Amino acid sequence: MSPAAPRTLLSRVWRQLPFFVWLVVLWMLLWGQFTVLAAVTGLVIALFVTTVFRLPTAELSGRVNIWFGVVFVVVFLASLVRGAVTVAWQTLTPGQPGAAIIRVPLRIDDDLVMTHTAVATSLIPGSLVVEADRENRVLYLHVIGVRSAADVESQRASALRWEARAVRAVGSREDVALIRDGAPAVEDRIAQGGAR
Template identity: 75%
Template structure:
């Protein structure tokens, strides 16, 4: 073993800690219980998942903006409430609310940001990610309450706004600059470069 092995193990532990904690929180959310027993079983499940089903380490930007993280959380809670009320109204309102599959091209070429955007869009009532094209960075959402082309475009902008919020909260400085420069989506940049990555 090399002399810096303990240091690399500590670095890996700290870089994976947010994912481990997220698994525990996700377990408690799935059971709908925030108890000591749910936390302990969540820790056991997280240890099992992270040791048996080892995935490649996600590249973290090393940047966390607490203010934008707070704004992300507030916007998410507001979207949850608004989405729940909208879906509740659509279930009792006469007529069909209208549905569509909306193609949402993302602007940042990053797995973690794509995951944040997909999870936020899926958890808000009224929309669900049905497919994620990782190669071209495109999400496909099933959305209810869509009756016109303007509604489709509005839903696309809402979904892209979640990507922007995630970048501002935890994205790298290069990704923040890309979002602020209003760069075209990744799939359009690939097409402009002749289809090669």
């Protein structure tokens, strides 16, 4: 074994550690138990899933910003409560709340960021991702409570803010720069013949 081999293995393990930890946390959330037994069984399941199923390696940026990760979670929890109250109010108000399918072209060409954006927007009551175009990085959201073009733009801007929060928390430095500089959508960059 060459001297670089252990470093390469350590590098791969370090990059996949957040995914592995997430699988354990997800297992504990599914069972609704935060006990030692749930953590140990989650660890066994995570080992099983990552070794037996051989999914393609999720390319992580290697950058995690704890502060923006906490901001992401806190804003998500506040949005969850706000969305639940809004949907409850819409059900109690007479008349149809209005609904629309909204096309949201993302600005970052990254699977993890796209997944975080899709999950955050889907879990907040009142919106749901009905399709994700991975090739062009476009999400299609079904949103209730839409009555005007301004509401559509507001919902689209909200989804793009979730993308920006995800980038600040786990995106690469290049992705953070793209968000900061107001980069166009991935599909627009492709159409212009530029890099993704």
